[in-house]
Amino acid sequence: MQTALTIAIVLGAALYLAWVWAPKRKSAQAGQSAGSVACGPCTGCAGCGEH
Amino acid sequence: MSGPSPALPRRIALLGNPNCGKTALFNLLTGSRQKVANYAGVTVERKEGVMRTASGRRIHVLDLPGAYSLNALSTDEAVTRDVITGHSQEALPDLLVCVADATNLRLHLRLVLEARQLGLPLLVVLNKMDRAKQLGIRIDKALLSRELNLPVVETVSVHAHGADELRALLDAPMRDAPPAHWRPPGVEQVLATQRDVLGIFNRTVTAPAIDQDPSIRIDRFLMHPLWGFAVLALVLFATFLAVFSGGDMLSGWIEDGFGAIAGLVEANMPEGPLRGLLVEGVIGGVGGVIVFLPQILILFLFILALEASGYLPRAAFLLDKPMSAAGLSGRSFIPLLSSFACAIPGIMATRTISHWRDRLTTILIAPLMACSARIPVYTLLVAALFPDDAMAAALVMVGLYVLGVVAAMTVAWVIKRSDKHAARSPLMMELPAYQWPDGRSLVIGLWERAMIFLRRVGTIILALTIVMWALYTVPSPRENGRSLAGELGHALHYVFKPIGFNEQISFALVPGMAAREVVVSALGTAYAMDGDEGEVDEQLRERITREWPLATKLSLLLWMVFAPQCLSTFVVVKRETGSWKQMWIMGGYLFGLAYLASLITYQLTAFLTTP
Numbered sequence: 001m002q003t004a005l006t007i008a009i010v011l012g013a014a015l016y017l018a019w020v021w022a023p024k025r026k027s028a029q030a031g032q033s034a035g036s037v038a039c040g041p042c043t044g045c046a047g048c049g050e051h
Numbered sequence: 052m053s054g055p056s057p058a059l060p061r062r063i064a065l066l067g068n069p070n071c072g073k074t075a076l077f078n079l080l081t082g083s084r085q086k087v088a089n090y091a092g093v094t095v096e097r098k099e100g101v102m103r104t105a106s107g108r109r110i111h112v113l114d115l116p117g118a119y120s121l122n123a124l125s126t127d128e129a130v131t132r133d134v135i136t137g138h139s140q141e142a143l144p145d146l147l148v149c150v151a152d153a154t155n156l157r158l159h160l161r162l163v164l165e166a167r168q169l170g171l172p173l174l175v176v177l178n179k180m181d182r183a184k185q186l187g188i189r190i191d192k193a194l195l196s197r198e199l200n201l202p203v204v205e206t207v208s209v210h211a212h213g214a215d216e217l218r219a220l221l222d223a224p225m226r227d228a229p230p231a232h233w234r235p236p237g238v239e240q241v242l243a244t245q246r247d248v249l250g251i252f253n254r255t256v257t258a259p260a261i262d263q264d265p266s267i268r269i270d271r272f273l274m275h276p277l278w279g280f281a282v283l284a285l286v287l288f289a290t291f292l293a294v295f296s297g298g299d300m301l302s303g304w305i306e307d308g309f310g311a312i313a314g315l316v317e318a319n320m321p322e323g324p325l326r327g328l329l330v331e332g333v334i335g336g337v338g339g340v341i342v343f344l345p346q347i348l349i350l351f352l353f354i355l356a357l358e359a360s361g362y363l364p365r366a367a368f369l370l371d372k373p374m375s376a377a378g379l380s381g382r383s384f385i386p387l388l389s390s391f392a393c394a395i396p397g398i399m400a401t402r403t404i405s406h407w408r409d410r411l412t413t414i415l416i417a418p419l420m421a422c423s424a425r426i427p428v429y430t431l432l433v434a435a436l437f438p439d440d441a442m443a444a445a446l447v448m449v450g451l452y453v454l455g456v457v458a459a460m461t462v463a464w465v466i467k468r469s470d471k472h473a474a475r476s477p478l479m480m481e482l483p484a485y486q487w488p489d490g491r492s493l494v495i496g497l498w499e500r501a502m503i504f505l506r507r508v509g510t511i512i513l514a515l516t517i518v519m520w521a522l523y524t525v526p527s528p529r530e531n532g533r534s535l536a537g538e539l540g541h542a543l544h545y546v547f548k549p550i551g552f553n554e555q556i557s558f559a560l561v562p563g564m565a566a567r568e569v570v571v572s573a574l575g576t577a578y579a580m581d582g583d584e585g586e587v588d589e590q591l592r593e594r595i596t597r598e599w600p601l602a603t604k605l606s607l608l609l610w611m612v613f614a615p616q617c618l619s620t621f622v623v624v625k626r627e628t629g630s631w632k633q634m635w636i637m638g639g640y641l642f643g644l645a646y647l648a649s650l651i652t653y654q655l656t657a658f659l660t661t662p
Contacts, residue, residue, distance in 0.1 A: 002323035009328060013517035020511065 058224035060146035062111040064135060066166060067150035068159050069117030070483040072178040074098075076150055076208035077114040080217075105219040113144060119158075119481075121165045122235055126402040135169060136233040146225055147173045148217070153183035153190060153205070154484060156256055160248045163199065169233055172225040173201055176217060180205040182484065187259040195255040209489060266484045270365065279369050286362070290353040291449060294426075298345030305345075309338030328520055336516025336572035339591075340427060341508050343568070347423045348497055351392060355496045359488035363388070364480055377460040378467025380406070382480065383413040387459070390420035391452075394620045398627055412466050414624055415637050416459035418615050421452050424567035428611050431571050435595040436604050454612050458644070515562050516572050523576050536577070550610070550646060551603040551653035564618050567611075602656035606649040614645035 067073040081100025098114035115134060116127035123129040133139040135147060149166050151159035156177075163175055177183075177190060196203040204220055207213030236244070273279050313334045320326045357363050363385055371381030382404050390397030397417045404410040421429070429451055437444040522536035533541065540558030547557045559573035575591045595604070615621065615638050625634040 002321075002325035006324040006328050009325075010517055010521040013514040014521075016510070016514045017518065020514075 059108070060110060060172070060221060060225055062113070062142070062144050063146045063148050063221070064113040064115055064144035065148050065150055066115050066131065066135065066162070067117060068119050068152065068162055068481070070481055071117070071150045071152040071159060072208045073117065073150045074114060076176070076178060076206060076214060077112060079208050079214050081112055104221040105215070106222045108222065110221060118162065120162060121233065122241070124405040135166070135171065143171065145172065147171050148176055149173060150176045150178050153177040153180050154186055154188060156190065157248065157252045158481070160252060161244060164244050164247055167199065167201065174220060175199060175201050175203045177203060177205045178208055181207045181210070186264060189257040191255045195251070198251045198255060264484070266361070269485055270482070273362070273365055274369065283366050283369055286357070290350070291452065293353065294346050294349045296445070297349050301345035302342045305342045306338070309334055309341070324524070327524065328517065331576055332517050332520030333513065335575050336520065337508055337513055339572040339575050340512055340568045343427045343430070344501065344504055346426050347504060348501060350423055351500045352493065352497055354388065354392060355493055356488045359486070359492060361483045361485045364482050367480060368482070377463040379412060379463050380409055383409060386413050387417060387420055390417040390422060393422050393424070394418045394420065394617065395623050398620070398623050401627065408470060411628060411633065412463050414627060415466065415633070416462050418620050418637065418641060419455045419459040419462065419613065421455045421612070422567070424617070425611055427568045427571045429608070431592060431595070432604055432608050435592050435599070438596050451608065451612055458613065462640070512569060515569050516576065519562055519569070519573055520576050550649035551600070551606040551657070553603070556607060567617060600657070601660055602653045605656050606653035609648040609652045610645050613641060613648055615641040
């Protein structure tokens, strides 16, 4: 049981990092200049004011 | 059910000079919690919120970057100009609300007159009216409204009901006017606008003699060529002293708390991989980073308080001349100071530097400022170097910061020397009035920073420590000799061997690229995996003291001072310069500098200490 839970937690963490760091293009919302992209890979520094 | 009347504004934009209190007014109107600062041009990102008028109608409010003129000199001003002249992807606002500082109307009226030429519905807000009255400034609001042919309202953006008059006015129908086409003004037009400004100002404002302003009296001391520098040195010294001595007690409590939690888990859980993950990966890894929260908050407290007091632009002025020797201007001071907290907002703050070469140089040297994420690694290594000498440890800590600054100035000087056609750009900056930092804003600012840090610890850092723990555990190093992390560390070790890094350090640098603080927890996990469970923090320090040669400790310290270890910084440099080349130049010179400094330090120390 411990092993199964451990594997699930580790996989969850790895998937979370993959999701956070996957290159994303910001939605073309008003106010964003053309071609503006998210900082990613994100370290949650809050420099962008979004985290 | 009918929608709102088309004659009523549904989307307004706040326009104004830097330091006019526009962001504070935006906070008051929308209730959003955004940083309020005195430094010119702090609002570099687009900010939008929703407010309610006096009748309860919802209005979208756009907080535009501060601008002195529509004839843009900086990136911020260009963004503002583009939005309100219809040259951006943004829809034109229904109404422009031009915020002017009532204590400095002569300067701020220029933007009002420029905005009036756009033909959009416009109203003028005289902000900071309480302070204007304190200073004896009298403004004939009715006459000003007639002169401008615009509605004028008074606000006090730091008071709860300071914008009630504005909320009421936003329920009134707007005049319907087609927007005019904007063209950059010629010299004659600029001079004519300035003459209009002076005429309107002289007819509507009665101001006392200028030296009644206490800020001018304070500046005679704080901007003095000798005493000014003495005060600035004292302020910076006090900041770093507080960071490194003030947080110790709180850090100790946090460390004890995590130790107790680890003990509880070990006592109540059967041995197995999950217990190992919780104790070594989660509690050890996260706890090893979170103990530095007090130091980081103390640093931010000082930066926020200095910003709010109006002192930072003065410091920039004072440092303009010394910084010019390195090819920079005083305008680079605030981005560089912000980089002590984190290089990313520091690099973004360079948008207020209008001269491109100065801006690029500041961006390229910003990562050399020791950011707060380096505090955990510095603290660990310095404590391991001087386990019984707190004074020596404190001096070395200060020395590491100074080394980063000296390296940054040297690199700036080299860049200046390499550009034969570089012209010196004069520093022109508005000095806002001194004021006591608002306690509520400071608490909100610190709370936001604490939440950002804890969110980072609870997400990215937690996930990284879990993955690292797995890499150190699979396959079991006790049975197979080397884990996946061990294999990676072993491979990297060949690159880092000449500078004295062992396999554990070599691997710890990999997750450190995502978040520098993780170097500490990576080392903690690495050593915990080698033998005793739960060996973190203090035990890690003792083990480093005992097992690493002096040359390795010094080499790693130098590496941490110079090496670029944060991928986000790379990406922000690419975004802000719009150039892959500049990003690689920055990464290349920082890696080269770090490797060279560590190589010399390691080889020299090893030579001198070998019997």
